[in-house]
Amino acid sequence: MDKKKKKKLFHWGRILVQIVMFLSAPSLFAQAFAAVKETAGTLGKGGVLTVSGFVIRLFILCIITFFFGRIFCGWLCAFGAVNDWIYQLSSFLQKKTGKKLPRIPEKWIPGLQKIKYFILLFILVCCFFDRSGWITKNSPWTVFSLLTARNLKLAEYMTALLFCLLFVIGMIFHERFFCQFFCPMGAIFSLLPELPLTSLKRQEKDCIKGCSACQKNCPVHIKLGGNNLQSGECIRCGRCLTICPKGNISAGFHKSRL
Amino acid sequence: MKIFFLKLLNVVLIAAVLFIYQSYALSRKEKVDAYEKKVSEYKRAKSALEGTRADGTYTGSGDGYGGRVTIQVTIENHSIKEVKLLSADKETPEYLKKAKRLLQDIVNAQSANVDVVSGATLSSVGILQAAREALKKSGL
Numbered sequence: 001m002d003k004k005k006k007k008k009l010f011h012w013g014r015i016l017v018q019i020v021m022f023l024s025a026p027s028l029f030a031q032a033f034a035a036v037k038e039t040a041g042t043l044g045k046g047g048v049l050t051v052s053g054f055v056i057r058l059f060i061l062c063i064i065t066f067f068f069g070r071i072f073c074g075w076l077c078a079f080g081a082v083n084d085w086i087y088q089l090s091s092f093l094q095k096k097t098g099k100k101l102p103r104i105p106e107k108w109i110p111g112l113q114k115i116k117y118f119i120l121l122f123i124l125v126c127c128f129f130d131r132s133g134w135i136t137k138n139s140p141w142t143v144f145s146l147l148t149a150r151n152l153k154l155a156e157y158m159t160a161l162l163f164c165l166l167f168v169i170g171m172i173f174h175e176r177f178f179c180q181f182f183c184p185m186g187a188i189f190s191l192l193p194e195l196p197l198t199s200l201k202r203q204e205k206d207c208i209k210g211c212s213a214c215q216k217n218c219p220v221h222i223k224l225g226g227n228n229l230q231s232g233e234c235i236r237c238g239r240c241l242t243i244c245p246k247g248n249i250s251a252g253f254h255k256s257r258l
Numbered sequence: 259m260k261i262f263f264l265k266l267l268n269v270v271l272i273a274a275v276l277f278i279y280q281s282y283a284l285s286r287k288e289k290v291d292a293y294e295k296k297v298s299e300y301k302r303a304k305s306a307l308e309g310t311r312a313d314g315t316y317t318g319s320g321d322g323y324g325g326r327v328t329i330q331v332t333i334e335n336h337s338i339k340e341v342k343l344l345s346a347d348k349e350t351p352e353y354l355k356k357a358k359r360l361l362q363d364i365v366n367a368q369s370a371n372v373d374v375v376s377g378a379t380l381s382s383v384g385i386l387q388a389a390r391e392a393l394k395k396s397g398l
């Protein structure tokens with residue numbers, strides 16, 4: 001199979017997995033995060049921690065992330081998939097019409113990616129002081145969960161709806177807009193240690209001079225082999241593998257090149 | 259690699275803190291439970307004395323996460339004796355299971371003014387709405 005075909009197969013394979021996951025487990029990420037909120041709330045009240053179904057889900061996702069990196073984010077999360085689809089549609093339209101939307105400057109991105117840690121902290125503090133109802137009322141995830149449950153009674157969640165719309169607009173302009181800048185669940189994942197079983201490596205010395213195709217095409221703008229702190233952002237989408245013209249990027253310990 | 263171990267250390271620390279907390283919380287729980295039981299008995303006696311609720315069973319419904327939630331309240335001796343879930347077909351079982359704690363909370367507090375269960379807010383709101391409606395019907 002030639003490289004182009006492989007690339008196509010990879011691209012559509014991922015979309016297929018995302019569609020299947022979207023249909024079968026559309027609120028997995030929110031349920032896993034509910035475990036975090038629940039735990040913070042219990043701590044705040046001084047209650048006894050319980051292992052609910054949510055905690056088990058969170059635990060499984062964290063274990064997966066520990067071993068294989070954020071493949072959940074790249075392949076399995078329904079909300080991440082929505083991020084991808086909206087941007088794919090938008091870039092498709094941009095190509096068709098020949099009009100280009102303004103982009104977020106590259107040098108702002110690492111800074112913007114830190115916002116999610118503050119959001120996580122904010123939510124934890126709110127839950128600790130028993131204000132989790134307030135979070136639910138204003139969270140765009142609530143709107144998303146209600147919609148996926150085909151519940152259209154959104155009148156009470158106007159601010160949440162507004163946030164949701166803002167994020168959708170962001171997703172039109174920037175790939176993985178919500179995921180890399182705002183997602184508190186993503187913040188937890190990127191703070192987790194990850195075994196290098198699936199991590200991406202680049203043979204920088206073999207690179208084409210002046211080339212930065214992998215970084216430019218990476219949804220979360222990682223400069224591979226550079227700043228290690230940012231490596232928690234990688235969602236294991238595998239695109240850098242398929243994009244490098246020289247096949248300079250490998251996954252895991254082996255040189256499993258595509 | 260250094261970052262991997264730093265992150266690992268953080269996770270271990272968090273786990274350790276939660277573990278220590280848990281053993282403390284468990285020892286506290288017994289006292290809290292005993293206290294709450296007393297409060298609940300007191301509240302029940304109080305509403306029996308006040309006699310503002312008529313005996314009987316009443317139903318009410320509210321909007322939960324996926325659809326309507328219907329509950330039944332039993333008033334005996336002018337106080338709330340039991341709150342039962344009649345139907346909640348469209349709630350996600352996991353959330354509903356958590357929110358069901360409210361049924362007992364309402365009996366304990368002798369009113370529907372109780373806190374929602376965090377992590378199951380939407381189902382909670384449905385149950386509380388339903389309880390309020392039912393309790394309203396019971397008012398003399």
Ligand code: SF4
Pocket residue numbers: 029072073074077078079080081178179180183184185186187
């Ligand atoms: S960052 Fe958040 S929303 Fe995005 S894929 Fe990961 S869990 Fe899902």
Ligand code: SF4
Pocket residue numbers: 200217218219220221222224233234235236237238239240241
């Ligand atoms: S393009 Fe490569 S580095 Fe960027 S997120 Fe995808 S797999 Fe990770």
Ligand code: SF4
Pocket residue numbers: 202203204206207208211212213214215243244245246247248249
């Ligand atoms: S795309 Fe390939 S050649 Fe270009 S910078 Fe990335 S690894 Fe190097």
